[in-house]
Amino acid sequence: MSTAAEALSWPIAQVAAHLRDSTFSCEELTLAALERAQKQQPILYAFIEITAADALAQARECDREAALGRWRGPLHGILLADKDCFELEGRSMTVGSRVMDPQPGGRTATALLRLKAAGTVDLGPLNMNEMVAGPTGQNPHFGDCRNSVDPSRISGGSSSGSGTAVGAGLVFGSLGSDTGGSIRLPASMNGLFGLKPTYGRVSRSDCFPRAISLDCVGPLARSAHDCALLLEAVAGWDPQDPSSLAAPVPEYSRRLERAGAGIRIAVIATFVDYDAQVQEAFTRLVAAASARYGAAREVAFDGLGACNAMGDIISKVEAATLHGQWMRERPYRYSQAVYSRTEPGLHVPAVHYVEATTARASVLQEFLQGTMGKADVLLCPTVPVPVPTRAEADMEGSGKVFGVVARLTALTRPFSYLGLPVLTMPTGRDGNGMPMGVQLIGRPFGEARLLSVAQALATEIGWSA
Amino acid sequence: MTSESQPADDLAPMEQAVNAISLRLHGIASRTVGTLIASEVLRLNDAVRAGAAGRISYSAQPADFAALLLASADPSNAREDT
Numbered sequence: 001m002s003t004a005a006e007a008l009s010w011p012i013a014q015v016a017a018h019l020r021d022s023t024f025s026c027e028e029l030t031l032a033a034l035e036r037a038q039k040q041q042p043i044l045y046a047f048i049e050i051t052a053a054d055a056l057a058q059a060r061e062c063d064r065e066a067a068l069g070r071w072r073g074p075l076h077g078i079l080l081a082d083k084d085c086f087e088l089e090g091r092s093m094t095v096g097s098r099v100m101d102p103q104p105g106g107r108t109a110t111a112l113l114r115l116k117a118a119g120t121v122d123l124g125p126l127n128m129n130e131m132v133a134g135p136t137g138q139n140p141h142f143g144d145c146r147n148s149v150d151p152s153r154i155s156g157g158s159s160s161g162s163g164t165a166v167g168a169g170l171v172f173g174s175l176g177s178d179t180g181g182s183i184r185l186p187a188s189m190n191g192l193f194g195l196k197p198t199y200g201r202v203s204r205s206d207c208f209p210r211a212i213s214l215d216c217v218g219p220l221a222r223s224a225h226d227c228a229l230l231l232e233a234v235a236g237w238d239p240q241d242p243s244s245l246a247a248p249v250p251e252y253s254r255r256l257e258r259a260g261a262g263i264r265i266a267v268i269a270t271f272v273d274y275d276a277q278v279q280e281a282f283t284r285l286v287a288a289a290s291a292r293y294g295a296a297r298e299v300a301f302d303g304l305g306a307c308n309a310m311g312d313i314i315s316k317v318e319a320a321t322l323h324g325q326w327m328r329e330r331p332y333r334y335s336q337a338v339y340s341r342t343e344p345g346l347h348v349p350a351v352h353y354v355e356a357t358t359a360r361a362s363v364l365q366e367f368l369q370g371t372m373g374k375a376d377v378l379l380c381p382t383v384p385v386p387v388p389t390r391a392e393a394d395m396e397g398s399g400k401v402f403g404v405v406a407r408l409t410a411l412t413r414p415f416s417y418l419g420l421p422v423l424t425m426p427t428g429r430d431g432n433g434m435p436m437g438v439q440l441i442g443r444p445f446g447e448a449r450l451l452s453v454a455q456a457l458a459t460e461i462g463w464s465a
Numbered sequence: 466m467t468s469e470s471q472p473a474d475d476l477a478p479m480e481q482a483v484n485a486i487s488l489r490l491h492g493i494a495s496r497t498v499g500t501l502i503a504s505e506v507l508r509l510n511d512a513v514r515a516g517a518a519g520r521i522s523y524s525a526q527p528a529d530f531a532a533l534l535l536a537s538a539d540p541s542n543a544r545e546d547t
Contacts (some may be wrong), residue, residue, distance in 0.1 A: 163543045248544045259541045306516030327493045340497040342504040347483045355517035361529035362520045401503055419534055446539030
């Protein structure tokens, strides 16, 4: 195996250092990644399209700039790929769907522009659940995205390719979007670190929504440090996204060592049943966290179910609003699962949608003062069950979609409603060798703390990708 | 993996209602077993109604949420390390 091929499993900072000392060029690295991606594509279906020629052109440009001494920063020449819900000028965005007729994008999403400015190389659009909807990676139009650890199991979704491509070592990191768990689920199921930032932290301009009131764009990567590098490249207010928020953007990667110092941690009592292996791994992680940060006491979150339902109603109503015309005009271009999941949004009373959006600040305030009143970081598992097989989590079967979605998102969706930053990190592997994850939940704009804690805990539990 | 179910006597009238509303108000034909949509609508309706009880005041508005996120920012996000 060439050094460039070996480097595909390295941390971003290590790859960047070797690009700088010319151990290998960005073109050599890209060729190695393309070879691996093309070999894995018929097995994993991680990509919608591998844009090899474009990627090589970008890589050569990175090498040219480097030869002139122009280094754009820590992501110069780093290979990424992103969920196919980000518009890119000249490229047709599928959103994992056949509903829209293909047409070249007229604009480029701000998040992609920021990654480009940082010097990254884009290997192509990644597979995803149709229309940003679904926790499994199942996609009847472009092929089901498979888990990078065991292709007979689900990848998680809806940022399915974003998890699988990083987990399989095809790219160093990716962007996903998260409405009710769509970054955290594929990150957890592929043994990755995935960060759903605070609502408004990262621009969603020209990112196809599921529900604009909930959607967050964030990174998936193989370490907290890699996530930090990606987040600091894309975070920040954007005039193109009126709901992005003008909070300072720290250099997250430089705060990894210190931002977690002196924090108080707590465990959320969710009253959700956890699988025994999930519980065992979670308990071990909590013990490691307690040893480092002080005893983690248990705190009640009585509103978990209500937050879940409020997030769900916002998601369904906003999705039904967006998709109504297409559902009317071309209903059979939708998969059964996505169509069925969107239908209830047509029928819930408008009053309850407005209640969910109007009460949101009050519910958040109660959470911050109550559940989070004496803690800086809260812990709870990411998924209450081990990674299911594709057959177990088939959403296209009659009547199955609502149960599958409810079970997999029970612990993720409530925090989307609260708008808080949540980072999932691995806790270990189950009896089948599949990864399990824990969510670290922070205060608004507490991403630096979460990344710092995740890096420390990964060391404590001896996690390696 | 199953979803929560609603009492059958609740579902029948709701199923009829959602089928009628779907076509008459939205012009959209359902592709789903009616009881599943009815059950999901009732579940969300009841949970949100209960969750919002006592939380809607004349002075509350959706934009309060983003303002609270900014106002409650974690100190670790400050420009200078704290």
